[in-house]
Structures are given as structure tokens and as C-alpha cells.
Amino acid sequence: MTTSSYPEITDELLSAYIDGAVSDAERDLIEKAVREDATVAWRLDSLRHTVNLLRTLPVLQAPRSFVLTAEQLAQPVHTPALVPGVVVADQRAAPDAHPPRIAQQTTRRKSLLERWRGFWQTGSPVWRNAMAASMATLLVLMIAPTFLSLGRHSEPTAASVALVRENATRQEAPIASEAHDSVSLIEQGESSAPKATASIETAAMQPDSGEESVMMATVMPETTAPEIAEAAVATFATEDAFPEGATVGEAPVAASNLAPGLSVARIASPMEREGDPLNPMPPVEASAETGLGVTAIEEASAPLMAVPAAAPPTTASEEIIAGEEAVTATSLLDLSSEEMATTAANVEESPSGDAVLADSDGIVPAPERTQDGITVQAVGAQAVGAQAIGQDTATHADDVQSTAMAPTAQTSSEVVTRAVAAVQVKQWLPWLQLVLAGAVVLFGLLWQRSRQRT
Amino acid sequence: MTTSKYESKYEEEDASEETIIVQAVAGDLAAFNQLVLRYQNLAYSVAYRTLQENAAAADVVQESFIKAYRAIATFQGGSFKSWLIRIVANTCYDLLRSQQRKITDSLDDLIDNDEYAPYLEDTTANPQLHVEQMELSQLLESSLAALPPDQRLVLTLCDVHGYSYEEIAQMTDAPIGTVKSRLNRARTRVRDYLLQRPELLPPAFRP
Numbered sequence: 001m002t003t004s005s006y007p008e009i010t011d012e013l014l015s016a017y018i019d020g021a022v023s024d025a026e027r028d029l030i031e032k033a034v035r036e037d038a039t040v041a042w043r044l045d046s047l048r049h050t051v052n053l054l055r056t057l058p059v060l061q062a063p064r065s066f067v068l069t070a071e072q073l074a075q076p077v078h079t080p081a082l083v084p085g086v087v088v089a090d091q092r093a094a095p096d097a098h099p100p101r102i103a104q105q106t107t108r109r110k111s112l113l114e115r116w117r118g119f120w121q122t123g124s125p126v127w128r129n130a131m132a133a134s135m136a137t138l139l140v141l142m143i144a145p146t147f148l149s150l151g152r153h154s155e156p157t158a159a160s161v162a163l164v165r166e167n168a169t170r171q172e173a174p175i176a177s178e179a180h181d182s183v184s185l186i187e188q189g190e191s192s193a194p195k196a197t198a199s200i201e202t203a204a205m206q207p208d209s210g211e212e213s214v215m216m217a218t219v220m221p222e223t224t225a226p227e228i229a230e231a232a233v234a235t236f237a238t239e240d241a242f243p244e245g246a247t248v249g250e251a252p253v254a255a256s257n258l259a260p261g262l263s264v265a266r267i268a269s270p271m272e273r274e275g276d277p278l279n280p281m282p283p284v285e286a287s288a289e290t291g292l293g294v295t296a297i298e299e300a301s302a303p304l305m306a307v308p309a310a311a312p313p314t315t316a317s318e319e320i321i322a323g324e325e326a327v328t329a330t331s332l333l334d335l336s337s338e339e340m341a342t343t344a345a346n347v348e349e350s351p352s353g354d355a356v357l358a359d360s361d362g363i364v365p366a367p368e369r370t371q372d373g374i375t376v377q378a379v380g381a382q383a384v385g386a387q388a389i390g391q392d393t394a395t396h397a398d399d400v401q402s403t404a405m406a407p408t409a410q411t412s413s414e415v416v417t418r419a420v421a422a423v424q425v426k427q428w429l430p431w432l433q434l435v436l437a438g439a440v441v442l443f444g445l446l447w448q449r450s451r452q453r454t
Numbered sequence: 455m456t457t458s459k460y461e462s463k464y465e466e467e468d469a470s471e472e473t474i475i476v477q478a479v480a481g482d483l484a485a486f487n488q489l490v491l492r493y494q495n496l497a498y499s500v501a502y503r504t505l506q507e508n509a510a511a512a513d514v515v516q517e518s519f520i521k522a523y524r525a526i527a528t529f530q531g532g533s534f535k536s537w538l539i540r541i542v543a544n545t546c547y548d549l550l551r552s553q554q555r556k557i558t559d560s561l562d563d564l565i566d567n568d569e570y571a572p573y574l575e576d577t578t579a580n581p582q583l584h585v586e587q588m589e590l591s592q593l594l595e596s597s598l599a600a601l602p603p604d605q606r607l608v609l610t611l612c613d614v615h616g617y618s619y620e621e622i623a624q625m626t627d628a629p630i631g632t633v634k635s636r637l638n639r640a641r642t643r644v645r646d647y648l649l650q651r652p653e654l655l656p657p658a659f660r661p
Binding site (some may be wrong): 016054063068070450 | 483486487490491494495496497498499502503511515516518519520523524525528530590591594595609612613614615616619634635637639641642644645648649655656
């Protein structure tokens with residue numbers, strides 16, 4: 001409400017003037033307006049009388065004492081009914097239905113629960129939720145690396161075993177038992193081969209699948225043919241490497257005797273060994289599904305199979321092949337580096353390692369090699385492990401290197417990328433944890449401050 | 455002013471009140487009950503003026519003291535009275551908000567309550583004057599009941615209990631400008647309400 005003479009003098013200003021809450025200038029203006037304008041004067045007087053009447057209202061006396069008791073504090077606070085005459089069930093009378101001790105325990109629990117709820121419900125929910133989110137993220141960042149490291153440690157072993165089993169299952173049924181034995185031997189060999197395991201772990205840090213880890217485990221540029229040959233010969237010196245009844249081609253190889261980064265991938269079955277050229281074994285493509293490195297592994301195991309197994313050959317062809325394999329194994333050691341390089345060059349001319357080993361029919365045309373009067377012929381109709389028998393072991397050894405070189409470019413780049421990413425994550429992870437810890441503290445302080453304000 | 459009675463009564467005990475508050479913050483229920491006895495009339499008066507009902511005001515006061523005891527650890531000093539009245543006011547608002555009901559007929563309850571006669575202060579007054587005073591008091595109470603809760607609370611704290619704008623701002627958790635605005639509108643409405651019965655008003659009040 002404003003006056004025509006003094007529109008700036010509002011009822012709010014007059015009310016503040018009554019309470020003495022105006023400035024000196026405003027006071028002078030009001031007093032002047034009161035003197036000069038009757039309307040302003042009446043408005044001021046009416047408001048003043050209203051305030052005076054209101055101030056005559058007494059401060060009411062409490063109808064009863066509101067002193068608190070322990071029982072009242074233990075009970076939950078209930079909302080009173082505003083409508084007159086409405087009976088509200090008194091929750092404070094409910095404990096009569098329970099024994100006193102149980103009621104006390106129940107009330108204590110309820111009071112604790114109420115206090116707990118009250119503690120979390122007070123204050124700003126924004127800061128509270130921010131603090132909780134920061135704390136949860138910090139816990140995840142602290143726990144996740146532990147689980148990731150545990151998973152990576154188990155991957156190489158599982159991958160190797162899975163690869164062996166996969167190759168074993170591709171063979172015919174009778175092979176199953178031998179494959180199982182071979183797997184157990186491989187596991188034993190891997191457990192005793194920290195060097196090989198370490199190299200596998202290093203290469204398998206990033207990949208998630210076991211197959212990839214096996215691929216990278218097999219791709220070791222440092223592996224050379226002589227190393228493979230030495231490992232092969234050393235392995236054949238162990239009788240346990242040859243299960244009873246097994247023939248050439250099915251001898252498992254302990255991983256510890258292989259060059260670092262390599263593991264036995266396939267075990268030939270007796271059926272393979274007995275097979276003739278007219279009944280080719282499964283082509284290399286089947287084992288190539290697990291990676292070219294598998295082929296390299298199998299080729300690397302060729303020298304291992306050159307040593308005769310416990311069971312004597314039953315046929316003449318087997319005798320010849322066994323003898324060839326024996327010569328092949330010994331000749332491997334005699335090969336010079338030049339011969340291996342030459343052989344490797346011949347191999348590199350081939351489009352792929354697989355093409356060298358087998359065609360679509362699984363038959364591998366192998367070159368003949370004469371050494372010490374013994375002709376080493378390739379038995380291309382057999383499986384990959386058997387196919388390698390008869391060929392020049394150096395050639396196969398170089399195949400290992402060459403075929404291993406082919407996928408190296410691709411897998412090594414992936415390995416490097418993942419390794420770099422892992423290093424970066426490891427570098428930034430502590431900083432992230434520190435930042436989140438600071439965020440938890442900051443939001444907690446802000447929430448506590450908001451709680452204190454309420 | 456009636457509120458000055460409270461102010462003068464407890465001025466001498468401000469120093470001891472700090473000690474009591476410290477003990478209450480430490481969890482001493484007996485110390486807190488001393489504060490209850492000191493401020494329960496004020497709390498009930500504010501609650502009743504806001505809710506305009508005896509039973510609801512008593513429950514709100516009890517609930518407010520329980521809340522105050524449970525939250526005593528968050529009290530960081532200053533005016534305990536303002537802090538307590540804020541709890542009472544918020545509890546009143548919560549109740550009104552939950553009920554979504556405007557109290558307009560509480561005056562009947564006030565009249566029917568034989569135990570409650572706060573305005574019968576002078577029993578030796580002229581009966582006619584007494585009746586006029588009674589009617590005027592009833593008119594005032596009804597004018598208060600007709601106000602919105604927020605204006606009613608501010609008017610009660612300022613004109614009935616004598617608190618300053620700053621104190622009212624703390625109690626209601628509102629800016630001083632809002633307090634001034636609400637107070638002005640409340641006083642204007644009460645004035646207009648009273649002018650409906652000019653025969654009960656003093657001569658100077660009449661237009």
C-alpha cells in the first residue's frame with residue numbers, strides 16, 4: 001500500500017520503523033511523511049497498535065513437563081495427529097507385548113538403527129553420495145589389479161594345457177588316453193620350467209585368451225633351430241617322455257626341455273604312426289586354428305619323435321621310418337649353421353609354413369636328403385608331427401623360425417601395444433588412487449560440514 | 455513485553471547455560487533436561503501459535519526435544535534458544551506439510567479448553583472490560599489462525615516473543631529480507647482483520 005505523496009514509504013518500511021530497523025535517512029523521511037501526510041500517519045499508527053496488541057498475547061505455559069526419559073529416547077519418534085478427535089495408536093505402548101529384556105534389546109537395536117539412519121540422513125546428500133562414489137571407485141582401483149594379476153598368472157598354464165588337449169581331441173578316440181598322459185607330463189614340465197614359464201608370462205601379460213598367449217609364447221625370435229634340436233634330443237633321453245605303447249610321433253615332450261617360449265602342442269597317436277601315405281592324417285589347417293605357432297611347435301617336436309619309442313615297430317615301413325627318424329635326430333646335431341640357413345632360405349620361398357608342410361590333402365611333398373648313405377624321405381601323408389618326420393630336421397627347424405617369424409610381426413605389435421598400455425596403466429594407477437583418496441576426504445569433510453549446519 | 459520476562463530471568467544464567475550445554479553435548483541427559491525445563495514454555499508457545507492446537511503442539515514439542523537431544527552433538531555454539539526454536543519450527547512445518555491442512559477452527563478448541571486461559575491475566579478488571587478483552591483476544595487469536603504458517607511463525611517470534619530480525623532469520627533459516635517481508639504482510643493482514651471489528655479496537659486504532 002503506498003501513498004500518493006510518499007510512494008516510497010511502504011507498509012514494510014513502516015513496520016521496520018516500528019521495530020527500529022531503519023536507517024537515519026529512512027527515519028527522517030518517515031517522520032517527515034507522518035507530519036505532512038495524514039494517510040501515512042494513519043498507516044503508521046494502525047500498524048503500531050496492531051503490534052502492541054500482538055505483544056499483549058502471553059507466552060503460553062507448557063501444559064506438562066517435556067523432560068526426556070531413557071525410554072522415550074529409545075523409542076522411534078512418531079508423528080502426532082493434527083485433526084482433533086483422531087485417535088493415533090501410541091507406539092510407545094507397544095512394548096508391553098514383549099518381555100522386558102527382549103523389548104529393551106529391541107528398543108536398543110531400533111535406537112541404534114535410528115541413530116545410524118539419522119547419521120547418514122543428515123547433511124547434504126550431494127556430498128554424501130559423492131563421498132560414497134569416490135570411496136567405491138577407490139576400492140575398485142585397489143582391488144582390480146590384484147584380480148587381474150592373478151588371472152594373468154594362470155593364463156599361460158591353462159592355455160598350454162588347452163592347446164594340448166585341443167590337438168589331442170582332433171585325433172581319433174584311442175588317442176585320448178595318451179593325450180591325457182601327455183598333458184600331465186607337460187604340466188609337470190611346465191612347473192619345472194621357470195624360464196619358459198617366465199617367458200610365457202611376459203608374452204601373455206596382455207592377451208585375454210589362452211590361444212593368444214600360446215601364440216605369443218611360441219613366437220620367440222630368439223629361438224633358434226639348434227636350441228630346439230638340443231631340447232628335442234635332451235627330451236628323448238628321458239624314458240618317461242614315451243608312454244608305453246606309444247610310437248614315434250606320440251612322444252610327449254617336457255616343456256622344460258624345449259627352447260624358451262615353446263611348448264609341445266601335439267601328440268601323434270599310434271594310429272597316425274601306423275597310417276600309410278594313402279590315409280593322410282588331419283591336415284595342418286586343423287592345428288593351424290590354434291595359430292601358426294602351433295605348427296611351429298609341432299615342427300619343433302619333430303626331432304623328438306625321431307627317437308624310437310618303447311614299442312618296437314611292427315611293420316617294415318615303420319622300421320624304416322623309425323630309422324629315418326633316428327638318423328634325423330642325430331643328423332640335426334650335425335647340421336651346420338650354413339645348412340640350416342640354406343634350408344631356411346628354401347623354406348622362406350614358400351608362401352607360408354603351412355604350405356610347406358601340407359597341401360589340402362595333407363600330403364607334403366618333402367625333398368629328399370641324403371646323408372651318410374641314408375635317404376631321409378618325408379612322409380607327407382601323416383599328420384603334422386608325423387609329416388615332419390623324414391624331412392630335413394634343419395628344414396623343419398628353420399620352418400619353426402620362419403613360420404614363427406611370419407606371425408611375429410602381427411602378434412609382436414599387439415604385444416608391444418598391450419605392454420605399453422599396461423605400463424601406462426601401472427604408472428597412472430597410483431595417482432588415480434591418490435586422487436580418489438583425496439576426493440573421499442574432501443567430500444567427507446564437506447558432508448560433515450553440511451551435517452553440522454543442520 | 456512478556457518475552458522480556460524470559461530474557462530477564464535467564465540473563466544471569468547465561469554463563470551456567472554454556473556449562474549445561476557442554477554437558478548435554480557430552481551425552482548427559484540430566485543436563486539436557488535442564489535445558490528442557492528452561493525452554494519448554496517457549497517451545498510450546500511457538501508450537502501452539504504455529505499449529506493452533508494443544509495436542510499437536512505438545513507432541514511437536516516432545517518430538518522436537520527428542521530430535522534436539524539426538525542432534526546435540528552437531529550444536530556448534532551460539533544461541534541454543536535459536537537452535538532449539540528452529541527445530542521446533544521445522545517440526546511444525548513438517549507436520550503441516552504432511553497433514554496439508556490449514557488450521558482455522560482451533561479457536562473453538564481454545565475456548566472449550568477450561569484449563570487454558572492465558573489471557574485471563576487480570577481477574578480484578580471490570581467485567582465488561584474483561585469481556586471486551588476476551589473478545590479482543592479471541593479476535594487476535596483468530597487473526598493469527600487466519601495467517602499462513604510462515605507468516606504466523608514470524609509474527610509470533612517477533613511480536614509475541616520479541617526476537618530480533620537476525621534471530622528470527624536464524625530460527626527460520628530464512629534471509630532477513632524474507633523475514634521483514636513476511637512480518638510486514640502478517641501485521642498488515644492482522645490489522646485488516648482487526649478492522650473488521652472496530653468497536654473492539656482502541657479509539658486511536660479506529661480509522
